Amino acid sequence: MGLVFSVLIGLAIGSFLNVCISRIPSQESVVHPRSRCPRCRKPIAGYDNIPVLSYILLRGRCRNCKNGISIRYPLTEALTAAVSVLIYLKYDLGLEFAVYFAFASALIVLGFIDADHRILPDPITLNGLWIGLLISLILFIPGPLVARALQAVGFSFPSPRLVSFAASLLGVIVGGGILWAVSEAYFRIRGVEGMGFGDVKMMAMVGAFLGAPLAVFTIMVGSLLGSVGGLVMMKFAGKERDYELAFGMYLAIAGIVAALYGNEIIRLYLNLMMPSS
Numbered sequence: 001m002g003l004v005f006s007v008l009i010g011l012a013i014g015s016f017l018n019v020c021i022s023r024i025p026s027q028e029s030v031v032h033p034r035s036r037c038p039r040c041r042k043p044i045a046g047y048d049n050i051p052v053l054s055y056i057l058l059r060g061r062c063r064n065c066k067n068g069i070s071i072r073y074p075l076t077e078a079l080t081a082a083v084s085v086l087i088y089l090k091y092d093l094g095l096e097f098a099v100y101f102a103f104a105s106a107l108i109v110l111g112f113i114d115a116d117h118r119i120l121p122d123p124i125t126l127n128g129l130w131i132g133l134l135i136s137l138i139l140f141i142p143g144p145l146v147a148r149a150l151q152a153v154g155f156s157f158p159s160p161r162l163v164s165f166a167a168s169l170l171g172v173i174v175g176g177g178i179l180w181a182v183s184e185a186y187f188r189i190r191g192v193e194g195m196g197f198g199d200v201k202m203m204a205m206v207g208a209f210l211g212a213p214l215a216v217f218t219i220m221v222g223s224l225l226g227s228v229g230g231l232v233m234m235k236f237a238g239k240e241r242d243y244e245l246a247f248g249m250y251l252a253i254a255g256i257v258a259a260l261y262g263n264e265i266i267r268l269y270l271n272l273m274m275p276s277s
Helices: 002-026 053-057 072-091 095-117 122-139 143-152 160-190 197-210 212-236 247-273
Strands: none
Touching: 002 072, 002 095, 053 072, 072 095, 072 247, 095 122, 095 197, 095 247, 122 160, 122 197, 160 197, 160 212, 197 212, 197 247, 212 247
């Protein structure tokens, strides 16, 4: 039943994420009016708004105007459902599931908006940052690894809540700080902006939720994916070297990977680099 629930909630939220992706860049309400065809703008009936299934039954066309609807709508719903299932398999149903699924959903929205418009809206990144800091006081999510590191260098905290909050705050500083430093260095060397400040705020949000080690992991994986993606675009899509890469999209993918498997990957890497004697 938990698996079925994770699929259904993923599909339902994925449908809502489509609305967010479409409306947030133009500063429209994501609540009113209800879903409508992107072409003829007529409201979509409830029976035509069943995630994935309605798209298949209508053969990817609006019932009213018969114009085609982008396949990205059902793909976003299916992607969100898949991420929901992966989070359920790792964390089961509970508060952690809700937190990580909300975090992943925010990254999905940011990734698609950045791909379309090359922006990362403040209402998501900045609100996500504050929410991540507050959640650290409840779930102690980013705390254990940082707690051990702080204790190793002589720091101690009287409460696990303070450890977790310190870890989250350090994640904000490290996640946002690394990208800010890279952006500032690029600007001073090249005289042009190489990275938008939206990426900095996005990584500060990721750091608030995941802590410093996984923020660094996200940047490293996102940079690798972005490098490969940029080379592919230049090779096969005819883009020039000054092509504006949607770096936020790759950071979003890396952030979801970090939330799901980052600790295990880091642990495996450390074991390979420093095998126990």
